Amino acid sequence: MTQPPHPQTPPTSALPGCWWHPTRQTGLSCVRCGRPACPDCLREASVGAQCIDCVQAGRKQERAQQRSRPIPAGARTVAGAKLSTNLAVTPTLIALNVLVYVFTAFQAKSVMDNDTATVFRDWVLWPRAVAGESEWWRLFTSGFLHYGLLHIAVNMFSLWILGRDMEILLGKVRFAAVYLLSLFGGGVSVYLFDDSNRATAGASGAIYGLLGGILIAVIRLRLNPAAAIGTIVLNIVISVSVPNISLLGHFGGFVVGALVTAAMVYAPAKNRVAWQSAAVAVVLVALVALVFYGNAQLAGVTCQYVQGQLGCTPPSG
Numbered sequence: 133m134t135q136p137p138h139p140q141t142p143p144t145s146a147l148p149g150c151w152w153h154p155t156r157q158t159g160l161s162c163v164r165c166g167r168p169a170c171p172d173c174l175r176e177a178s179v180g181a182q183c184i185d186c187v188q189a190g191r192k193q194e195r196a197q198q199r200s201r202p203i204p205a206g207a208r209t210v211a212g213a214k215l216s217t218n219l220a221v222t223p224t225l226i227a228l229n230v231l232v233y234v235f236t237a238f239q240a241k242s243v244m245d246n247d248t249a250t251v252f253r254d255w256v257l258w259p260r261a262v263a264g265e266s267e268w269w270r271l272f273t274s275g276f277l278h279y280g281l282l283h284i285a286v287n288m289f290s291l292w293i294l295g296r297d298m299e300i301l302l303g304k305v306r307f308a309a310v311y312l313l314s315l316f317g318g319g320v321s322v323y324l325f326d327d328s329n330r331a332t333a334g335a336s337g338a339i340y341g342l343l344g345g346i347l348i349a350v351i352r353l354r355l356n357p358a359a360a361i362g363t364i365v366l367n368i369v370i371s372v373s374v375p376n377i378s379l380l381g382h383f384g385g386f387v388v389g390a391l392v393t394a395a396m397v398y399a400p401a402k403n404r405v406a407w408q409s410a411a412v413a414v415v416l417v418a419l420v421a422l423v424f425y426g427n428a429q430l431a432g433v434t435c436q437y438v439q440g441q442l443g444c445t446p447p448s449g
Contacts, residue, residue: 212408243280259328275333313415
């Protein structure tokens with residue numbers, strides 16, 4: 133038998149149509165499901181080419197396998213935390229903020245004017261009250277107060293988005309340390325540099341601390357920092373554009389959060405916990421020293437509430 137020098141190809145009419153584009157005849161098919169597919173509907177795979185449906189199904193199956201795959205025993209993050217996806221601190225912080233807001237709204241009988249509540253008045257950060265009445269707890273409690281429904285909704289959404297990743301990376305104890313020190317740092321910044329007669333409240337200082345921590349973590353993990361930097365820039369623009377936002381509280385929280393996170397993720401593996409604990413202690417002592425410095429600047433100021441308003445008397449002489 134002899135063969136012609138140029139083998140004949142089957143007539144075009146004999147080729148099946150693409151499964152997704154029936155009018156397009158093709159001699160190609162998916163190696164996974166066998167359905168005919170035109171070149172636009174095929175994707176290169178490890179073996180042959182697969183159709184777009186099989187590629188998507190394969191990705192979903194791979195993600196499901198990754199989620200169900202057990203975490204290796206002893207696996208730790210770059211901060212030394214045990215690798216776990218179970219969140220505890222972030223939802224607890226959100227619950228505390230929401231409970232405080234609900235209580236102030238109930239006490240004030242208003243969801244928008246909850247700042248008239250007695251507990252709000254006693255917890256809000258009022259620098260002259262801190263110095264004149266030694267009400268130092270305001271530096272912490274003000275971070276769990278919010279002005280109205282929109283304020284707490286925005287902050288709690290941000291806390292959930294940022295807190296999930298940071299808690300997984302740092303672990304529960306380290307994450308709590310970063311959050312609380314950032315909150316304290318934001319309050320100290322307001323106490324030192326803001327108008328001493330203006331009240332400030334909100335979790336924004338702590339949330340900006342998480343933003344600073346995210347940036348440090350991205351750099352440490354050698355990831356593309358563009359998204360983190362873009363988020364920070366966007367928040368700065370919002371802070372500058374929207375009135376009555378405490379820029380100093382945001383700045384103080386951001387700096388402290390970045391510093392503490394850097395101490396967590398860059399601590400040497402040997403004696404890591406000791407290094408991290410020492411760094412937290414140094415930052416805490418520095419913030420407390422700044423509070424004493426602020427007290428000295430406002431020494432002699434006396435404050436009292438008259439008809440629901442705080443009145444302060446400057447030092448004599």
